Amino acid sequence: MTFSLTMPALGESVTEGTVTRWLKKEGDQIAVDEPLLEVSTDKVDTEIPSPVAGVLQKIVVPVDSTVAVGAELAVIADSGSQSVQQPTPASKPVEQPKPAQTVQPVSTPASVSTPAPVSTPAPVSTGATIVSMPALGESVTEGTVTRWLKNVGDKVNIDEALLEVSTDKVDTEIPSPATGTVLTIDVPVDSTVAVGARLASIGVSASAPAASVPTPAAPSQPIVAAPVIQAPVVQAPVVQAPVVQAPVVQPKAPTTQARPDDSYVTPIVRKLAIEAGVDLANVKGTGVGGRIRKEDILAATPRAAATPTAQV
Template sequence: MARVEMTMPKMGESIMEGTVLKWLKQVGDPIEQDESVLEVATDKVDTEVPALHAGVLQEILVQEGQVVAVGAPIAVIETDAASAGTPAPAAAAAEGAPSINGAEKPAAEVPYVPAVATAQAAPATAGAAQPQTGRFYSPLVLSIAREEGISMADLEYLPGTGSEGRVTKKDILDYVAGGKQPLGQSAASPAAVAQPQAPAPQAAPATPQPAATPQTAASAASAAPATKAVPSISGNQELIEMDRMRKMIAQRMVDSKKISPHVTSFVEADVTDIVNWRNKHKDAYKKREGENLTFTPIFIQAIARAIQDFPMINVSIEGDYIIKKRDINVGVAVALPSGNLIVPVIHNADQLNLNGLSKKLNDLANRARTNKLKPEDLEGGTYTVSNVGSFGNVMGTPIIMQPQVAIMAVGAIKKKPAVIETPQGDLIGVRHFMFLSHSYDHRVVDGSLGGMFVRRVADYLEQFDPNTTI
C-alpha cells in the first residue's frame, strides 16, 4: 500500500486559492479514480474535485470552510503501491496543479507549508530573503500598494501565499494591517546596526513582520468571523447574512470603484430593423435549433466589431503599463436564480457569426443557471456587456469588471415617435429605440475614445442588414 497526498488543484490561470465547501467522502470511504471527493469554491466558480488515484480516503487535512492555496495538501489517499507509483506525493502535486505555461514551476513548490513550519525561524531568514523581482502582481495588489504608499522594493520582499509565491490581496492587506513595517534591505539595515548591542532583545522587533504572513494571516482570517459584531436590529427587521457569492460580488464592486475612476457615456440607437428582423426569424429559429433567438448576440456582434475599430478599449492596466489584448473575449452578465450575478465569457467573439454567438450564449447562460460552468468559462474576458433591458431598465451605469477597462449596459427597447428623413421630406413615425450605457476607466480611456466607441456600436446596430441570414 502507498499513501498519496491529494492537493488543491489549479483551476484557472488567475486562481491561487480555493475554499473547501463540502467533503463528499469521509475517512475510510473507498474512492475510484476520477470520482469526486470534495466541492471547492474559488473566486470564479464552484466545482467538484476528483481523485487522481483510486484507494481509500485515509486522512482529511483541511476542514470545510478553510481557504487553501493551490498545491497545498488537502487529503491523504491510501492506494495500491503498484497503481500509485513510488513518487506518489510529488506526482499527485504535479498532476493536481498543471502549469499554465512553460515558465511556471510545479505547484508542489509553492511556499505555503514551509512558511508555517519555519515560523520561528522566519526572523532569521527574512533579512537574508532575496527580492522576487520577476514576480507577477495583479492590478488589484498594485493599486493597493500605490494607495498605501508601499514601495516596489518592499513589495518584492513581501512573502506571498498564492501560486508561485504570488502576493494575494489578503497578503498585502495583512501587511497594511500589521503597520507596514519595512521589509528587505530597509528592514535589515537597522537590525544590523542594533544587533551588536543587544542581540537577543533587538531581534524581537523583526519577529512580528514575517510571522504575519501565510498561516498567521489565514488563522486570523478564520477567527475574524467569530469576532465580528452582529448588527443590532429591532423586532420588525430581519438580519440576513450574505452568502459566499454575494460577499465576493460586494468586494469586487468595491475594489473596482477604488481602482478605476468610472465615467459613463450614453447613446440612443434606432434598432427598428433589428426588432423586425428578429420577429421574422425567431419562430423558425426556435423550431430549428430548439433555442431562443434573443437580441444579445446582435449586441455582442456589434461590440466585437467596434472593438476591432477601437482596439484601445480592449486593454488592461498593469502598473504603469497598458496591456493590449489581441483576443476579443466578451463577458456576458447572467442573473442567477439566487439573485446573484456571474459573468461567463464568449472567447474570440469576433470570429463567430450570429448563429455561433447565439448558441454559445445560450449554452453559457444555461450552464450558469444550473451551476455547471467550468473555470475556463469565466476566464480571459476583455470586455463585458450587461443586458439591463431584460429587467425593463432603459439605461444604467455599470461597474467595470476588473482588470478590464470598459463595460456596456444595453437598455430596454421602447417604441417612440421619431422624425424620419426621406427624399420627399421629414415624417413622424413609430420607431424602436434603446439606450447604450458605456462605463470606462478614465485612467486610460478618455471621453473621446469612450464616446466614439459607444457611438460606433450604435452605428453598427442602426446599420444592421435586414437580409442577414441565420
C-alpha cells in the first residue's frame, strides 16, 4: 500500500511552498513523524514529517521547486508491500455538496392587525466569523497563543496579522480571515489549545430600519443663513532669530550592520546557531525574503570556529 505526501497549509493565507531540502532519498526507510523534507513559505521555514512509516518510494518535487498547497510531494510505500500497482477504483467517490450559506430566517406576521407605531432601528448583526487554531503541520495537534496583535473593538482587515502562536515546530502569525471588528478574544496569552479550537470572533454590526408604513414628512422651514462677519486679520511682526552655526561633527566610520531585531528566524535555525556558536546578526540569509536557513548557519560555522583563535 502506498501513501501520498502532500504540501500542507502552513497558515490560513499561505497558498504555496518551496522545497528547500530533502532529508531522505528514494529507497530510505522512514518512521512516522520523522522529518522527511524542509519547505519554505513567505511566512515560515519548517520541516515536514512523514505521516506513516515505510519506504520513500518516489520523490515527486525536486529541491527549489514551488508547488501549491495540496500538491503531491512524495510517495511512501508500506514496509511490507512490494511495488504493486494499486487497483483503480471502480467509481469516483461522489463529492459531497458544499453547505449553503446561512440565511437568517425572516419572521412572518402571525396575524394581520392595525398598523403599529413606527419602531426605532434595531441593530442587526451581519454574522460573526470564527477564528480557529489552524493546523501548522501534519503532526501538529495544538498551539500556544504568545501575543494578540489586536484588542476587542479594534478594526481588522482580511489577511492582516491578528495574533501570534507557537507550536513545537514553528512560531508564526495568524491572519484575520475576514474584514471587520474584533468582537471577542476567547483564548488569553500563554494558553495552549488544540487545532480547530476557537480563538476569537470577527463581525460587523449595522442598523437596519424595521419595516413600517411610511409617514408623510413634515414641511420643512426655510433655512436662513446668518451673516458671516469677517474679522480683520492683524499681521504679527516676524522676529528674525539669530542663526547659530552648529559645530560640524565628523561622521563615525560605518560599523557592521546587524540584522534588525524583528527579522524572523525559525526556532530550528535559532537553535542550530546557538549550538554552533554563530551570531545571527553576521549571517546573510539566502532564503525567501532574505531569511536565514540551516544552510546559512552551516556555511557560517567554519568562520565562527576560526574567529576565537588567539593570536600569538
